Amino acid sequence: MKDIINKLYRNHSLIYKGILFVCTTFLIVYLFPKSGKFKYNFEKGKPWQSENLYAPFNFAIKKSDEEINKEKHDITANSTLYFDLDVLVEQKVNNLYKVSFYKTFNDSLSRKKMDVLYNVGQQVISELYEYGILNENYDYHPDRSVVLLDGRINVKEGIFDDLIKQDEVTTLIENVLVKNDLINYKTAYTSLFFDLIEPNLSYDKSFTESAIQEELNKITYARGRIEKETLIISKGEIIEGDKYQILKSLQSEYESQVWSKSNYKWILVAYTLLVALALLMLLLFLRKYRIEVFENNTKVTFIFFNIFLMIFITTLVVNYDSKFVYVVPICILPLIFKAFFDARLGLFSHVITVLLLGFIVPNSYEYMFLQIIAGIVTILTVSELYKRANLFISVGQITFIYIIAYFAFFVIHEGSIDTIKWEMFIWFILSGLATLFVQPLIYAYEKIFGLVSDVSLLELSDTNSKLLKELSNKAPGTFHHSLNVANLAEASANEIGANAMLVRVGALYHDIGKMKNPTYFTENQSTGINPHDELSSKESARIIVNHVIDGIEIAKKNNLPDRLIDFIRTHHGTSVVYYFYMEEKKNFPDISTEDFSYPGPKPFSKETAILMMCDSIEAASKSLKEPTSTKIDAFVENIIDKQIEQGQFLNANITFKEIQSIKKVLKHKLANIYHLRIEYPE
Structure with missing residues (x-):
């Protein structure tokens, strides 16, 4: 027993590295997306390089994001607006009108004239409250359909243009008077109705949004079906239009089916083997070329921690919205390792990290190419990190490389620059600015890990x-x-x-x-x-x-x-x-x-x-x-x-x-x- 304890003590450094290696491997695998990998690589607008592809199982053709977004937009833009109607307001206005009319118009007028004027006033009220008066001005399209509700009971349907806005009341009164050849009484009627008219319509936002959501829930995310053994695409055929969408649908279905079946554990084992292999290469590199780093457990922990941290941050960003993936400043990694160790270790660790990130990010080949090139530029350009000018110049060069490489990839994929996403350049600039955070990060690491830069x-x-x-x-x-x-x-x-x-x-x-x-x-x-x-x-x-x-x-x-x-x-x-x-x-x-x-x-x-x-x-x-x-x-x-x-x-x-x-x-x-x-x- 004593010999075993002594042996463990003598090899405690290697045991610690083994535990660190295993823990880091499992943590990284835990962050990986819960899906398999489609075995074919394809790009829109490129020829299909593999053999003729037949459907391996029945699957639905999924609509593209553009199609779904358009449907959602159309439903939201053309949905019915619901307004609450207060039916008591019109009766209240009529009752007040009977009293106020005779106070406004004097008794010197003939009985017949008084009756005409009285009836015109009632006509005004009737037209104002045919659909109702809005309690505030809303900015909707005039042809948008509306429904008036009385306690959730459908009272009347129409279009938004039928509803009277408060600033339209005077115009309507004037139109009625012109129609009845009583325009001379405009001032009297305007004064009369100024204190009488009340709005009786209010927008029911919750009911309208509920109705919209109900319609959105009815959207189908598929548009057709492919039967098993159906030829999907032939070798050499250009991937575009429906072919591209069918392939994307097959990829999505394949990955979800593969993961959900009994080989779930086998996929986990495969991921674990690949991650372990990558981290093992890093350890072997340290043991062969950086033995002083390998023998220092604190430094090995520092390296593994930073690799895991970059993968963790990237995973969070991808899960939130993959379009922001280039905002993550991956080039901080080689900068930190170069500051504390040397350029070769920094570049090797950066490449290993980017290879692991290929399992997480979309368009993995494009992402890995950009990040590896940016990492090489980082290593080559930053010679003396303590000189602030060097860091700013390097960040500018990294950002420029990102933009050039992305531009080239986009032209290869799309064949033109007409639809280029200019906002991507903003993400690259933000990534460059975030790289400047390396200075305070180095200071923090010096205090936490006892390193010196x-x-x-x-x-x-x-x-x-x-x-x-x-x-x-x-x-x-x-x-x-x-x-x-x-x-x-x-x-x-x-x-x-x-x-x-x-x-x-x-x-x-x-x-x-x-x-x-x-x-x-x-x-x-x-x-x-x-x-x-x-x-x-x-x-x-x-x-x-x-x-x-x-x-x-x-x-x-x-x-x-x-x-x-x-x-x-x-x-x-x-x-x-x-x-x-x-x-x-x-x-x-x-x-x-x-x-x-x-x-x-x-x-x-x-x-x-x-x-x-x-x-x-x-x-x-x-x-x-x-x-x-x-x-x-x-x-x-x-x-x-x-x-x-x-x-x-x-x-x-x-x-x-x-x-x-x-x-x-x-x-x-x-x-x-x-x-x-x-x-x-x-």
Whole structure:
């Protein structure tokens, strides 16, 4: 049992990766659309490339979205409008009219004239309330059919033009008076009816919408049927018109039938195998070409999390409305991976993600082509993400590539640009703008996953930062030494293609531990007094060695990233404090090197190896007397060869060829520092 536990503990990193791999696979498969895949690929306006296709089963021909939308529009536009009729209003107006009429017209008129005027007034009321007066002005077509309801009982039917709007009342009164040759009484009648007339019709919105919905529910989504074994399309035949719609119907029916039958589990297994295969390729890539990333579970989790996040966001957008799929800024993915890792890993992960998204999005080939091309452009154009101008230029180029590629695909599909969907360009522009969100996202990831990007490195390289300012005040000699080492290390990293920004910042902070006892280091001894004279060799060596441990403590206290703390840990490797070791050996010849050695570990990357070389060269160069090119060459060769003999670079992925290149850079830089010139003959 104990052996099993020990074995599990030794392999806990691989076990974690296995669990992460399985969980990510199942989560992605869960997001996939619940349907099978039609085995034929076809495009409208293109020839049918496969063999003659016969109907594998009976299925209905589905109407196109345009046909269904047109039917819905026609039903909505031509539906009957329903108005509530208040039947009591007309009776109320008639009763008031009998009283108000005789108050308006004086008794001097003859009885016959009064009767004529009275009857004309009743005629006005009758015409006004034949259908009714609207309570407000509605903007509907005059020929739209209407129904008047009294408590949901159909009272009268007509058209909207029959209904009287409030601003039409005066016109109707005038028309009746003209017809009866009583236009001279217009003012009297207008004054009379101004206070009498009330609207008696109000629009019943809920009943109208209910009636429309009832009609919409009656729409059939199919227009015909194809029997089994019927020839659908022949090889080479152009896919257009009804042929295209029949193929789309077969595709939809096939996918729904395949998924709903007993092979549901088999389809799930197939999806799982494909997703697992894609993610396995990513893990194998990391194991073969990025072993330092593969061995770091946090980084592997970070990569898998971002791939899943992009698939999750895209799935949400597709489920909401697939036309917005290009708004999702997929190009953020290679940007993030390039910021934290490198371009090759960023591009490989991007391609894997886009291949998985092909199962989710419509027009998968077109989508994958656009996104892979955009990802390549992203990787090629963004060289230094911490420079804001570079990001904006790259976003502009990505958007331009999207537009060009979409335009080309559209012309291929449709054969012209007459019906091009210009709003798609808006989605591409929005996607480009959303890509700018990468900056705050990188900051968030640095805090969550403890990673460090070039953006943070640029901030940390500022010599006015709190920690470096403290170093310059407490240990000015060490600060100057760190600046020189940073310059040497940056030049060396550029020569062999290492991360120059990372090694420069690592060099600036590698000796911050010397702030604790600055006067015990020669570069800070400005008074000529050496405190080591009062200490034993062992005590002096311990103080010198402890600057590494003190530096780690200070770095952690100031929340420096682990990638920078690695430079503090490794810049002396497991080397010996040689001067004090030899001093002690004079008195004790059999003394062990253990008390005089740095704790390590040895450098384990190109960048940490570069720092060890540059630190040793810069520190020792102060002892050069009357330097010449020959002396400097021998000096550099001797120090670095000694480090190689001690095995300090065994754990670093640096080659002898790269070490030779670094030597050349250091020789050239030291020659410039000491202002060496060609010796002219006398």
